[in-house]
Amino acid sequence: MSAVLGFEATQFRSLVEEHQRMVFSIALRVTGDRSVAEEVAQDVFLELYRSGERLQGPDHTRFWLRRVAVHRATDALRRAAHRPETAAEEWMEEQHSDGTADANAITSAAMEARLEELLQALPETLRIPVVLRYQEDMLPEEIAKLLGQPLATVKSHLQRGLQLLRRKAAVTMKEYVR
Amino acid sequence: MNGPKYLDEEQPDEFEQKLTQAMRHAVPSASFADAVMQRVASDVKPPARVLPMPTRWRTMQAWAAGAVAATLLVGVAVQQMHRRQERAQATRQFEIATQIEQQALDRTREKLSRSGISLEPR
Numbered sequence: 001m002s003a004v005l006g007f008e009a010t011q012f013r014s015l016v017e018e019h020q021r022m023v024f025s026i027a028l029r030v031t032g033d034r035s036v037a038e039e040v041a042q043d044v045f046l047e048l049y050r051s052g053e054r055l056q057g058p059d060h061t062r063f064w065l066r067r068v069a070v071h072r073a074t075d076a077l078r079r080a081a082h083r084p085e086t087a088a089e090e091w092m093e094e095q096h097s098d099g100t101a102d103a104n105a106i107t108s109a110a111m112e113a114r115l116e117e118l119l120q121a122l123p124e125t126l127r128i129p130v131v132l133r134y135q136e137d138m139l140p141e142e143i144a145k146l147l148g149q150p151l152a153t154v155k156s157h158l159q160r161g162l163q164l165l166r167r168k169a170a171v172t173m174k175e176y177v178r
Numbered sequence: 179m180n181g182p183k184y185l186d187e188e189q190p191d192e193f194e195q196k197l198t199q200a201m202r203h204a205v206p207s208a209s210f211a212d213a214v215m216q217r218v219a220s221d222v223k224p225p226a227r228v229l230p231m232p233t234r235w236r237t238m239q240a241w242a243a244g245a246v247a248a249t250l251l252v253g254v255a256v257q258q259m260h261r262r263q264e265r266a267q268a269t270r271q272f273e274i275a276t277q278i279e280q281q282a283l284d285r286t287r288e289k290l291s292r293s294g295i296s297l298e299p300r
Binding site: 009012013016017020021022024025028029037038041042045046049050111112115116119130131134135137162165166169 | 193194196197198199200201202203204205206207210211213214215217218221
């Protein structure tokens with residue numbers, strides 16, 4: 001496996017380690033399931049390896065990985081056809097697993113877990129652009145290119161997604177959101 | 179909470195900042211990279227050349243069936259060709275016999291004619 005399809009093994013491992021959090025996070029927030037997200041993220045890297053994709057620099061690498069991660073995660077979500085409700089709680093438990101968190105950290109973690117829950121409650125068409133916008137800090141133009149959708153559609157989905165999150169947060173997170 | 183603002187404003191508002199903070203990258207399991215590399219390694223192994231028994235048996239069965247079918251086809255074709263040849267030979271023999279008979283009749287008719295006997299109806 002020293003050099004197959006244009007990748008050296010060590011070079012490929014570095015690429016995996018550099019981008020694993022990004023790919024995993026996209027898969028996790030689209031599918032809402034850690035184990036499914038791990039599998040999807042592995043599939044994405046395996047697909048990259050098999051395709052022998054000629055990546056032209058870091059931007060192209062990120063673009064390719066994000067695009068394939070979104071598509072594969074969406075496929076997995078449709079296959080599973082269920083919406084797990086425990087993801088946010090799992091993340092919250094992980095944050096407090098050492099038992100040393102102070103009151104402020106707990107409050108912040110609770111708020112973040114609640115936001116994750118609200119995000120998971122968004123419809124898929126609104127959730128994906130929101131994930132790309134706020135997790136990946138992508139501009140609407142970049143999201144439109146990645147999803148192959150018109151810019152106006154992406155902007156509309158972002159507005160509606162954010163609006164829904166704000167409304168739900170205003171009702172259920174009064175103590176955290178002003 | 180007066181609706182989305184990020185598209186019109188350069189600076190995200192407080193809610194968007196909290197959302198960005200909540201949506202920071204999650205960490206996969208510690209063995210994630212190892213798992214990917216294992217899958218990559220198993221993916222590039224050359225496919226096994228030795229077929230499992232059931233597959234080999236099925237392959238042999240398919241070959242045998244093909245061979246039997248081919249043999250039958252050749253046999254039928256040879257038989258048909260043989261019959262055609264026999265028919266053609268019989269036709270030739272019949273034509274020769276007819277010619278010989280016609281010649282004999284002609285000679286007899288000529289002899290009778292010379293003797294003054296006519297076989298023609300009056």
